[in-house]
Amino acid sequence: MFRQSEEIDQRDIGIYTRVSTEEQAREGLSLDEQKNRLESYCHAMGWNQHIRFFIDEGESAKNLERPQLKLLMEEVKENNLSRIIVTKLDRLSRKLSDLLALIDLFQSHKVSFISISESFDTNTPSGRLTLQVLGAVAEFERERIRERVIDNMFHAANQGQWLTSAPFGYKLADKRLVIDENEANIVRRIYGMFLKENMGYFAIAKKLNEEGIPSHTGKEWWNRTIKLMITNPAYKGTTIWNRLAGSTEKREKKDVEEWVIIEGTHEPIIDPEIWEEVQKKAEKKRLPARSQRSTHLLSGILKCGLCGSGMSHDRAGSKNSKYGVYRCSANKNKGTCTGKVYRSAELELLFKESLLQLSKDFTLHFLPSIEPAKDALTSTALQQKVHNAKKRYQRKVEAYTAGLIEMEDLQNEKERMDTLVSELEASEVIEVNPKAIEENIKSKLRTLMNVMDQLPVSVTKALIKEVVEKVVVKGEHDIEIHLK
Known part of the structure; x- marks a missing residue:
């Protein structure tokens, strides 16, 4: 349990090869040659995972509509691959935008991408630098596209077209809102409960949930969902676009002068006069903003x-x-x-008392199959030899991919490196002392107890989160403290 080791990704390795009929005739590019070279590279790197081949024969790289490339992308999305390797970048795509889209997909699923001819590896600093340069170019292109899209959307909004998904109570027909009577009746009922029955957001959400009425997403209603529906001008037949800055993370509200407001673009569900009356009442029932920095001890855990x-x-x-x-x-x-x-005062007191008891009684239990090691000996000189061997082997790999040395030379260097690594592993034992670990945890808990009532809550919370993962409330006098 406590042995330190580098986690190895055991997912399959994907090898992608491609050639078009024209390229094969002109340059003599062979699928077998690509396949053999990439397979040899994997063996040279010591990667023992299962290798899967994705081979597109007679396919152009002008777009991503290739059978085996689509299959590869599906396998990435299913998290079945750890690496994808090609002989050259243009085997994957000749278009920068498509290449970046693929690499972005790989990165989101923690799949490294390697091109052996360009020595491009997204797991290396140089590979990431290249990726950042390519990304900067793509970002410039995206900004230009965004400007054109915004111009088109301004034009569409001024024509009264609806530019996003339809709000609850409506459906889209030719980019215009059309009333869905089944949902519209629920909208009218919500407005009535708020205005005439004087029910709050939470009470309305609770009532709808109890009756089993699904929301727009098919899930349960929330108080904030009701609040957004109550204040949505679409229900009085008004289209408002460009209120929020879509390119910023916080999506801050823009000045009113920048808004696109068009009245009467579609049939209203709520009479405009009633809608305005509801807004006056909603101003008095404004939901409190969620605190970004809670000053309460157990908030967040x-x-x-x-x-x-x-x-x-x-x-x-x-x-x-x-x-x-x-x-x-x-x-x-x-x-x-x-x-x-x-x-809160009683729960926080119970938490402090429980931590105090833990600081006295905490005991570490090992799994039966785990035996703590007793000795520790690490050879600095041997570590240095292993480090040098790995650097030397990496240079040999680069020489092999460039065609400067034979596979036999690379394998010999790999064997020398593996021998040194085995010697280091045999001599390197991590000491695990249960008593020392127990005392270390108890010491952290005691330190936390000593400062808890003396430091600001924000500082104390940060210290708590270093030790405590979560606190589960079972009852008034019953909590579970999960340590990290």
């Missing part, structure tokens, strides 16, 4: 023991006697969990 959802801090009690509580977010926002509300 506290979990509901019934449903597993996070628990957030809230206020409860009478108007003149408020006190802090922690409550399940599924209970608070959707009404779908029956978890209790716990006073």
